[in-house]
Amino acid sequence: MEETTPFQLATLLLVSTFKKYAEAEGKKDTLTKAEFRTLLDNEMPSPGNGVKSQEKFTEMMKDLDLNNDQEIDIMEYMNLVICMTVCCFEICKD
Numbered sequence: 001m002e003e004t005t006p007f008q009l010a011t012l013l014l015v016s017t018f019k020k021y022a023e024a025e026g027k028k029d030t031l032t033k034a035e036f037r038t039l040l041d042n043e044m045p046s047p048g049n050g051v052k053s054q055e056k057f058t059e060m061m062k063d064l065d066l067n068n069d070q071e072i073d074i075m076e077y078m079n080l081v082i083c084m085t086v087c088c089f090e091i092c093k094d
């Protein structure tokens, strides 16, 4: 069996993290508000991440929930991943 590359591993981790929280309640392939809140609290616990307040969370949910169904699907989640990746890229610049 071929070795998993770092890129493949990163992709698997992003998907498994999404699924872990999405499967907690309701539909298995989308994040409810509560599931999304738990994902942010557990996976992005940095005090500087700015999503701790309810106001910031509501704003973030509104920005990500493009089809306005009050849930975050995998494509909407990917917009968060893109933002996080670009921020990381900028921070890692020398």
Ligand SMILES: [Ca+2]
Pocket: 064, 065, 066, 067, 068, 069, 070, 071, 072, 073, 076
């Ligand atoms: Ca949605």
